[in-house]
Amino acid sequence: MHKRIIVQASFAPDGLVVKVADGISLEEMTTAILEGLPKELFASDLKVFDEADDEEDTREFAEEENLQRGRVVHVGRCLLVEAKIRYAGRIVERRFLPVTRIGRIKRWAVRHLGINHADANELVLQVAGTNIQPSRDKHVGSYVEGHTCTAVFDLVRTYTVNGDSSLTSDHAALLEHTNAAPFLMGEMNGRWRLRDIAWPFAFVDVSARDGRAYTLRLQCDGYPGMPTGAFWNLATGSWLAAHSWPRAGARFGGALRTDWQNGTALYIPCDRTSISGHEAWLQLHPAWVWSPTVGIARYLDVVWTMLNGEDYVAPSA
Amino acid sequence: MSHPLLDIPHTVFQALIADLARSGRGVKESGAFLLGRQDGTHRIVTAYLTYEDVAPNSSSQHDYVAFTAEEMAAAWEYCYTTGLQVVADVHTHPLGPRQSPSDRAHPIVSVAGHVALIVPNFAQGSPQPRDLGVHLFGGAGRWQSMFGDEAHAAIRLT
Numbered sequence: 001m002h003k004r005i006i007v008q009a010s011f012a013p014d015g016l017v018v019k020v021a022d023g024i025s026l027e028e029m030t031t032a033i034l035e036g037l038p039k040e041l042f043a044s045d046l047k048v049f050d051e052a053d054d055e056e057d058t059r060e061f062a063e064e065e066n067l068q069r070g071r072v073v074h075v076g077r078c079l080l081v082e083a084k085i086r087y088a089g090r091i092v093e094r095r096f097l098p099v100t101r102i103g104r105i106k107r108w109a110v111r112h113l114g115i116n117h118a119d120a121n122e123l124v125l126q127v128a129g130t131n132i133q134p135s136r137d138k139h140v141g142s143y144v145e146g147h148t149c150t151a152v153f154d155l156v157r158t159y160t161v162n163g164d165s166s167l168t169s170d171h172a173a174l175l176e177h178t179n180a181a182p183f184l185m186g187e188m189n190g191r192w193r194l195r196d197i198a199w200p201f202a203f204v205d206v207s208a209r210d211g212r213a214y215t216l217r218l219q220c221d222g223y224p225g226m227p228t229g230a231f232w233n234l235a236t237g238s239w240l241a242a243h244s245w246p247r248a249g250a251r252f253g254g255a256l257r258t259d260w261q262n263g264t265a266l267y268i269p270c271d272r273t274s275i276s277g278h279e280a281w282l283q284l285h286p287a288w289v290w291s292p293t294v295g296i297a298r299y300l301d302v303v304w305t306m307l308n309g310e311d312y313v314a315p316s317a
Numbered sequence: 318m319s320h321p322l323l324d325i326p327h328t329v330f331q332a333l334i335a336d337l338a339r340s341g342r343g344v345k346e347s348g349a350f351l352l353g354r355q356d357g358t359h360r361i362v363t364a365y366l367t368y369e370d371v372a373p374n375s376s377s378q379h380d381y382v383a384f385t386a387e388e389m390a391a392a393w394e395y396c397y398t399t400g401l402q403v404v405a406d407v408h409t410h411p412l413g414p415r416q417s418p419s420d421r422a423h424p425i426v427s428v429a430g431h432v433a434l435i436v437p438n439f440a441q442g443s444p445q446p447r448d449l450g451v452h453l454f455g456g457a458g459r460w461q462s463m464f465g466d467e468a469h470a471a472i473r474l475t
Contacts (some may be wrong), residue, residue, distance in 0.1 A: 086393045087424045089352070089402030116456040119427040124386070131387050138464040154390040155396070160425065163346045163381030164417040171411065175380055196343045196441050199411070286345045 005033060008099075008139045009075040020167060044260025047139070056098065061107040073299065074099040076141045078149035083140050085109040085125065087155040091257040098141025102134045109155060120207070128152035171199050171225040174296065177224065178202075182297035191304045195221035195234075195246050206300055208246060208307035210314050215240075216303060220239050224292040226272035227299060228265050255293075256306060270299045321473035322432050322451065323351075323405055325362040330446075330474050333365050337440035338408050340369045345380040348408030350392055350425070351432075352401035356401075358430060360404035366395055368408075382408045391424065405432035409440045414450030414464060421460055429456030434472075446472035 001022040008015050018036035020029055030048045037046075054062070080095040083105055092112040096105060102125055110120040124133045127143050129152075134143060137177035143151040177183055178194055186192045193213070195203040200221040205213040217239075219231035231240035242258035254260075257269050265273035269281040270290035282289055288302050306312070325333075333349060338421035340347035350371070353363040359475040369376045384392075387426035396402060410417070414435040425433055435450040453461040463471050 034349065059352040088350075089396030089400075090394060090428075091397070101325055107427045113428060114456060116429065118457050119424070122423070123427065126386055126390050128390070133386065154393045156389040156393070157423065158386050159383070160385075160423055161381065161383050161419050162348065162408055162417070162423060162425065163383075163419060164412065175344050175411070186383070194342060194344065198343075198438070198441065 003070070005029075005070065006072045007033060007037070007075050008072065008142050009041075010142050013142055015317045019161045033075065033133060037075070043077075045077050046075050047077065047079070049076075049097060051099050051139075053097070053099070053135075055097050055100065058096065058104055058108055061104045061111070063103055063107060065101060065137075074139045074141050076144070078141055078144060080142050080149065080186070081119055081144055082150045083259060084150065084152045085155055086128065086152065087115075088285075092243075093281070096140050098139060098144075100140050101136060102138045102140060103136025103152075105140055106136065106155070109153075113155070121126050122157045123155050124158055125153040126156050128154050131160070159306055168199075169222055170225075174202065174220050174223045177295035177297070180295070180297075181299075182294050186297055186304070187193070192300045201225070201229075202296065203234070204296075204300060206303050207309060208314070209309070212246075212314060214303075214307065216300070218296065218299065220289050220296070224295050226270060226275065227296065228271050228273040230261075230264050246307055246313045246315055247313040248306045248309060249313075266303065268299075268302050270302055320359065322358070322361055322453065322471040323360050323434075323475050324473050325351075327474045329362060329365065330472075334440050334444060335363075336367055336369075336438065337407070337471075340367060340376070341409050341439040343439045343441050346382050346409050346411070347376070348382045348406065350396075350403045351405040351407060351434075352396065353404045355402060356410070360432065362404060364399075364401060365407075366392060371395065396406060397472050403431075405434060407434040407436060409436045409438075411439055411467065413437050414448065414468075416450065416452055416460065416462065420452070421458070424454045427454070429454060432471075433460075445469075446474065 002019045002063045003022050005018050006015050007018050010217035018033050033048050051067045053070045076098050078098050082097045084093040092109050093203050106125050126133045132194050140151050191280040192204050192206045195205055202218045202220050204216050218227040220227045242263045245258050247255050257267050260267045265271050267274050269285050269288045291298050338346045349365040349367040351362045351365050353361045371392045375383045414437045419438035431454040433452040438454050447467050451468045451471040452465040
């Protein structure tokens with residue numbers, strides 16, 4: 001009869017299975033394990049450690065280990081492994097038997113870092129400099145660095161999320177569109193630049209043909225429904241005075257008219273204040289009609305087009 | 318509170334807020350590890366490490382604060398090489414400085430006494446300490462939150 005013994009080692013991170021005869025002595029079993037290793041892995045200085053020969057001092061940190069002699073062993077050169085656990089600039093370290101399980105070491109580290117056991121549920125040990133997160137039944141000796149007897153781990157959360165999901169849906173929709181391709185393309189090409197969002201207002205600088213930038217203040221409640229707004233004077237915190245407005249030629253009709261709504265809404269089909277009563281624009285200017293899919297980039301594109309035509313005229317003031 | 322929880326040099330605080338505002342552009346959350354040393358319950362911030370720098374992939378993919386285990390390990394490696402500790406963390410919110418459910422459930426550092434700051438309005442408009450939320454982790458999921466005058470008292474600009 002034979003029995004199977006699981007061997008953990010730094011050279012066999014996934015473990016090996018070695019068959020030995022049943023009923024042999026401990027010394028015979030050790031010899032059989034070493035002889036059972038693949039020849040290319042054998043070295044004369046290797047030692048065998050049985051999980052059942054665990055360290056009494058750390059047993060309080062064991063969790064469901066169910067250690068049994070002659071079932072799982074560790075093979076390695078180190079009699080003890082210096083385990084260092086790093087966490088947010090703190091470090092705790094201790095020498096463990098190489099056969100000590102990772103789960104026991106994590107619990108020891110959590111205690112010594114002052115972390116409440118309940119808060120440690122999401123934390124795992126990760127081998128420093130790698131993305132290896134050994135399961136809790138792996139042996140610390142399998143993770144020594146090179147030919148040293150030191151193993152370094154980072155205590156990390158598998159995935160961390162913080163933040164506020166209490167945004168209103170219209171605000172969230174606007175934020176999503178400011179990270180979508182139509183808006184970002186405009187930014188990357190220098191056509192406009194998001195200056196700020198102070199909900200429900202978005203402040204965007206739109207570039208003109210002569211290099212000037214005009215700040216638009218768009219009221220975006222109800223987004224991705226149409227916004228409404230016009231040019232804004234950041235210095236005074238008020239609508240841009242009529243004499244400071246840019247002008248466009250006949251091609252754009254009276255889109256940049258300052259007498260409309262007292263200069264608080266651009267006279268274009270994608271402005272919600274202006275479209276009211278001008279439904280005919282939907283047929284006359286289909287390219288300027290609001291698109292909930294494209295969103296704020298549509299409004300900005302219309303304004304940019306007006307500010308970059310041959311008939312653009314800068315304000316005299 | 319008899320003494321402040323955090324000492325932050327004025328220049329570091331200003332640079333931090335400016336970096337958070339720039340990173341978030343008024344449209345997404347941003348954050349940073351606040352690094353320094355701790356003496357009992359007194360924490361002295363000397364530097365910071367933005368999530369944008371230490372977790373560029375996650376920062377570019379999400380409008381909220383997120384990082385992977387590898388990115389968190391990279392921050393710990395930075396601490397190890399510089400000899401600094403994470404004495405607090407900070408992140409922005411689109412609106413107010415109160416904690417969200419995920420903020421409460423997932424402290425950046427799970428050690429009792431850790432301080433989490435929340436900066437409202439994506440850090441736009443040069444917020445000051447009294448505008449922030451100061452949240453003191455008590456362990457086992459418990460937090461103590463401070464706002465307004467209490468937040469002002471908890472953060473001392475030096």
